[in-house]
Amino acid sequence: MLSDTLPAPLIVPRPEHPISRAHISPNALKVLNRLKQAGFQAYLVGGGVRDLLLGHEPKDFDIATDATPEEVRGVFRNCRLIGRRFRLAHVFFGREIVEVATFRGSNAEDGSGAQVTEQGMILRDNVYGSITEDALRRDFTVNALYYNIADFSLVDYAGGLADIEQGRLRLIGADPVARYREDPVRMLRAVRFACKLGFIIDPDCAAPIRDLAGLLGGISPARLFEEALKLFHGGYALQAFEKLRHHDLFAQLFPATDACLARQDHDFPITFVSRGLDNTDRRILEGKPVAPAFLFAVLLWEPVRLRYHALLAEGLASAEAMALASHEVASAQQRRVAIQKRFALPMREIWALQPRLERRQGKRPLGLLSHPRFRAAYDFLLLRAEAGETDPELADWWTRFQDVDAAERARMLGGSAPRKRKRRKRKPTTKGTAVEAGTVKDTASKVDATTSAQPRSGQANE
Ligand code: ATP
Ligand code: MG
Numbered sequence: 001m002l003s004d005t006l007p008a009p010l011i012v013p014r015p016e017h018p019i020s021r022a023h024i025s026p027n028a029l030k031v032l033n034r035l036k037q038a039g040f041q042a043y044l045v046g047g048g049v050r051d052l053l054l055g056h057e058p059k060d061f062d063i064a065t066d067a068t069p070e071e072v073r074g075v076f077r078n079c080r081l082i083g084r085r086f087r088l089a090h091v092f093f094g095r096e097i098v099e100v101a102t103f104r105g106s107n108a109e110d111g112s113g114a115q116v117t118e119q120g121m122i123l124r125d126n127v128y129g130s131i132t133e134d135a136l137r138r139d140f141t142v143n144a145l146y147y148n149i150a151d152f153s154l155v156d157y158a159g160g161l162a163d164i165e166q167g168r169l170r171l172i173g174a175d176p177v178a179r180y181r182e183d184p185v186r187m188l189r190a191v192r193f194a195c196k197l198g199f200i201i202d203p204d205c206a207a208p209i210r211d212l213a214g215l216l217g218g219i220s221p222a223r224l225f226e227e228a229l230k231l232f233h234g235g236y237a238l239q240a241f242e243k244l245r246h247h248d249l250f251a252q253l254f255p256a257t258d259a260c261l262a263r264q265d266h267d268f269p270i271t272f273v274s275r276g277l278d279n280t281d282r283r284i285l286e287g288k289p290v291a292p293a294f295l296f297a298v299l300l301w302e303p304v305r306l307r308y309h310a311l312l313a314e315g316l317a318s319a320e321a322m323a324l325a326s327h328e329v330a331s332a333q334q335r336r337v338a339i340q341k342r343f344a345l346p347m348r349e350i351w352a353l354q355p356r357l358e359r360r361q362g363k364r365p366l367g368l369l370s371h372p373r374f375r376a377a378y379d380f381l382l383l384r385a386e387a388g389e390t391d392p393e394l395a396d397w398w399t400r401f402q403d404v405d406a407a408e409r410a411r412m413l414g415g416s417a418p419r420k421r422k423r424r425k426r427k428p429t430t431k432g433t434a435v436e437a438g439t440v441k442d443t444a445s446k447v448d449a450t451t452s453a454q455p456r457s458g459q460a461n462e
Contacts, residue, residue: 025096033149041065042150044146045064045144054197067102072102141160142193171190177208184212184216188216233292235281237278252336253336279379293350296339307328365398382399
């Protein structure tokens with residue numbers, strides 16, 4: 001069994017490690033203390049401990065205990081039990097949720113442990129056990145460090161402290177292949193933590209990934225959507241993209257895009273995706289909002305674009321060609337990474353607006369300014385222009401069109417202003433010049449009202 005191959009736990013007393021209660025969320029502390037008072041063991045574990053040791057601010061605090069989910073519910077009124085594959089207790093404090101997991105038992109070969117498929121994948125993991133067993137079934141050594149609320153010591157069952165010092169991600173146990181087979185998502189987690197922490201993936205753990213990447217085909221598209229968002233909205237999207245491609249994992253998530261990227265004839269697609277992801281990273285760094293719709297619009301644009309041009313060549317009108325191309329690419333993608341409807345619809349609108357942004361005559365551009373997806377579509381156009389896929393002059397035109405005053409806008413629109421002038425001139429009491437000014441003003445106030453209602457960034461559109 002796994003436990004035979006691992007060292008005895010290293011226990012680091014409070015004075016010898018840097019984790020202080022001052023760095024732990026007060027609500028997580030409340031949960032730890034209440035469990036302790038109720039006579040249970042309670043530890044902070046996982047990303048919270050790892051991030052505190054590295055001096056990062058933890059995203060959330062996970063707690064492990066010997067209390068069963070039902071016993072946890074008995075201690076907290078503000079508690080709900082969730083999950084089938086992995087049953088957990090959520091303790092609610094307003095908007096903050098503290099996740100409490102019962103120690104899991106090891107995956108015993110006699111079948112008394114978790115439910116496992118023939119390929120070795122864990123279907124359900126609701127067999128409870130000791131803290132030692134719990135540590136050994138976690139994914140990486142650096143994620144298996146426990147902070148004990150009873151004496152504030154740190155407990156390391158898997159060599160995680162040494163790996164933190166060396167900046168190394170290592171799967172627990174001697175057989176990385178078996179650990180990936182148990183849960184193929186661990187391959188994506190390896191890439192994510194390598195990016196997030198700036199760690200290297202231990203060579204023994206990196207080597208089998210390419211051969212096992214196909215196992216991700218057995219993971220639910222809804223779970224892969226969550227993982228994809230974590231990979232690309234963590235502030236290291238560009239690096240994640242490069243690492244995913246390096247390990248042949250990107251093709252598992254975005255097969256149509258990967259097929260386009262693999263073509264050798266020119267380097268446009270890779271430039272476009274890289275620029276889009278870099279843009280997302282910069283926005284996160286600057287504290288600006290980012291939208292899944294924009295992200296997936298970037299990630300899937302190349303197959304959409306190619307299909308769109310093929311349909312145009314077959315004689316379809318542009319709106320129809322874009323609608324069909326979007327539909328085909330988005331539906332095929334749902335089989336891998338299920339993009340929720342609330343993100344898929346705006347994603348398709350961003351694409352649908354691309355050909356519409358090319359028409360600059362008449363009243364159309366003014367109408368587009370008030371489209372709820374205009375800012376996102378415009379940001380998208382900028383990326384296309386930067387990547388050399390569309391004429392930068394078009395992007396510049398739209399940049400100017402938004403910035404200039406109403407009179408200049410009317411001039412930029414060319415054909416539309418004279419038509420209006422003609423109609424009004426028929427009124428006998430009004431002079432031509434005054435009417436012109438009035439027309440412009442009317443248009444201006446309409447446009448101002450609509451543009452000011454726009455979010456400041458396209459990516460903020462969901
Ligand atoms: P972060 O929250 O920063 O993304 P994390 O390490 O806390 O990182 P979570 O997904 O919150 O990641 O999981 C909490 C802990 O649960 C992990 O640290 C790890 O110990 C364990 N864990 C999560 N997913 C798996 C998995 N697929 N296999 C084994 N253990 C896992
Ligand atoms: Mg976490």
